[in-house]
Amino acid sequence: MAPRLITIRPSHYNEKARWALDRFGVEYVEEPWMPALHFAGTIPPGLRYRRGQADRGSSRFSTPMLVTGDPSDPLLTDSTEIVRFAAAQGGAGDSFWSPEATVLDRHFSGRYGADTRRLVYHFLLPDTAMLAELAFRSVSPSQARMFVRLTPVVRKLLISRLKVTPELAERARTNIVAEFAQISERLSDGRRYLVGDHFSIADLSFAALSAIVIGVQPEEGYGAWLPALDQGPPGYGEFAKQLRATAAGAFVLRMFADERTAPRTPPRTW
Ligand SMILES: N[C@@H](CCC(=O)N[C@@H](CS)C(=O)NCC(=O)O)C(=O)O
Structure with a gap:
């Protein structure tokens, strides 16, 4: 199986x-x-x-x-x-797991991934209609209906579990902007990948964990549905556009375009 x-x-x-x-x-x-x-x-x-x-x-x-x-x-x-x-x-070579790439993955998968998640929840959680659409585009209709019924409870749970407060969301935004500046600086010597001259766990991890703040669309390679930039709450689209205008943002989109094989389960149409 x-x-x-x-x-x-x-x-x-x-x-x-x-x-x-x-x-x-x-x-x-x-x-x-x-x-x-x-x-x-x-x-x-x-x-x-x-x-x-x-x-x-x-x-x-x-x-x-x-x-x-x-x-x-x-x-x-x-x-x-x-x-x-x-x-x-898949028989990935050692260069995929170089020590430097592994350290970067640990960093992106830690506080950075938590920051991108907190900020996106801060944008999306107040928007009940958007959460309903996200559910119907992500899971079976019966599960989505249950999610819609439970939205008030789930929202409270997520806010308290993940500390989605305005102050911490603002801090997350500052951290994300700083991370993008650092990655842009790293790319400023013209390198195509974060470590060495091959795609590695560092590229995969940074691109995947940044995708929700950039709003990477299914047609751009994301393996699930995310709100379009002009459709989601205003803060979401504006911040995504700000990040897309940086070298790090362009890098994320290039990783999805060049290195993201088509997902096995395409996103649902609603
Ligand atoms: N260290 C974990 C973190 C995964 C994580 O935070 N997953 C979230 C989804 S964004 C989750 O399932 N949260 C629900 C829970 O903790 O029960 C990993 O990289 O797999």
Whole structure:
């Protein structure tokens, strides 16, 4: 049986895993969820295989989770672990995991990924109609209807769990702008990739974890649906355009255009 990838469909950590599985040609079946409802998908394998670890920004039952079907390593519960699994299957060379690229991945997957998520939640959570569209474009109609009914509760839960306050969202915005300035500076010598002259985990990680603040569209390569820049709440589109105008923003879009193999499960039409 093909591995099962349990996701919060629009999430950037999930895009990181999906990108690697698609790129390295691993067959899998995605089981998409909306936030909070994902526990119905992740708790059974998490308990069964006694895996999963909470960290500052996620629970023990966070996504992505990959049920591999391999008795020696049946459940992978972290995006970088899933990239490792995919890269090993696809025979990625050592340059994909150079020490420098690995350190950058750890950095992007830590506070940076939490900052991009917090800011996007800050933009989107007040917009009930947008959340409904996101649900119907991400998961089955019955799950989306349940998400719509539960939106007030899920919104409260996310705000308190992920500390989506105006002050911390503002701090996240400042951090993201600083990160983009640093990456733009790194690219200013004309290099095509963040480390060396090959695509590595650093490029994949930075592009995937930045995609939600840049609003990368499915036709630009994102493996799920995100609101269009002129459709989402104003702050979302304006900030995305500001970032797209930087060298780091152009780099993210180029990584999706050149290095993102088509996703196995295309985004839904509504
Ligand atoms: N370190 C984890 C973080 C993943 C993460 O934060 N996942 C979020 C989606 S954006 C999640 O599933 N949150 C729900 C939860 O923690 O239960 C990874 O890289 O896989």
